Amino acid sequence: MKHFDHNAYYHPLLLGHVPPGARTALDIGCGHGVFAGKLAARGLAVTAVDRAVEADVPGVSFRRADALADDLGGPYDFVSCIAALHHMPFGTAIARFRDLVAPGGVLAVLGLAKEKTARDWAVSLASLPLSLAVRLVRDDPVDSAPVRDWSMSVDEIKAGAERLIPGARVRRHLYWRYSLVWSKPRADTR
Secondary structure, eight states: OOOOOHHHHTHHHHHTTSOTTOOEEEEETOTTSHHHHHHHHTTOEEEEEESSOOOOOTTEEEEEOOTTTSOOOOOEEEEEEESOGGGSOHHHHHHHHHHHEEEEEEEEEEEEOOOOSHHHHHHHHHHHHHHHHHHHHOOOOOOOOOOOOOOOOHHHHHHHHHHHSTTOEEEEETTTEEEEEEEOOTTOOO
């Protein structure tokens, strides 16, 4: 059976949230840098960080770093985190990401959410046959990122985000994913 990268499927969704006029981007938990490369291809100056991986992608400045402890520079016009937030304490990570976003900038997270409600289970069950069908025709590169179970539901993520980044939009998606998108107010000087 072929491989289907559930995270890469949502790259266009995340790229659609890059704010007009953005010049800088930070990709947290970048893995092998596929998404960071897509940001660089749009003309952004991209810094990509990961604790475990170093990659070489044209136009991307890679750093092996701890996103919660190390100096990551910034602020950035666009901050992304794909399938890495569940490896970090949620509140600490969201507060850190928030502080790395420039006024008028955007934080875009693609994450994994635990099924805890009937709606959660319905979306996850609908993902099974779709994922299998897509694997018959797609052959995405295999990403060897570390795997860790996730524990927060979409409702818990929404509640946590509302406390730390009011106005964030959290949506459940197929393939066991959710998106969290927050635009930092221009007047915010945090």
